[in-house]
Amino acid sequence: MARGKFASKVPNVPKNGMTAPTTEQAEQLIRDLLKRHDTDQNGLLDKAEVQRAFDQLGSVFPSYRAYRGIKMADDNGDGVVDMYELEKLVQYVKNQNYNLTN
Numbered sequence: 001m002a003r004g005k006f007a008s009k010v011p012n013v014p015k016n017g018m019t020a021p022t023t024e025q026a027e028q029l030i031r032d033l034l035k036r037h038d039t040d041q042n043g044l045l046d047k048a049e050v051q052r053a054f055d056q057l058g059s060v061f062p063s064y065r066a067y068r069g070i071k072m073a074d075d076n077g078d079g080v081v082d083m084y085e086l087e088k089l090v091q092y093v094k095n096q097n098y099n100l101t102n
C-alpha cells in the first residue's frame, strides 16, 4: 500500500471547516453504517433499512433519500440493494455530504 498517495488527495472539506475524513475513511464509515442497518441480516438492504440509515445520517427526507438511493444502486431491479450494489449506494450517500463524524 502506497500510503503517501493519500496525502495528495484533497478530501471534501465541509463548510463548517472541520477536518473531513479521507474519501476512503468516509466510504468505509458509510459502508459500515449501511451494513449495520441490515437489521434482519439477510445481506440485502430494503427501503425501510436504507431509510433508517439515512435517518441516522441526519437526512431531512430519509424516505426520499432511500427511494433515490435504491433506484440509483439497484442494478438488477429487484427493489433491494444487495452487497454488490452496496458500493453504488455508498457513493450516493457520500455525494450527499453528510457529517459522518457523529
Ligand SMILES: [Ca+2]
Pocket: 037, 038, 039, 040, 041, 042, 043, 044, 045, 046, 049
Ligand atoms: Ca435486510
Ligand SMILES: [Ca+2]
Pocket: 073, 074, 075, 076, 077, 078, 079, 080, 081, 082, 085
Ligand atoms: Ca438489487
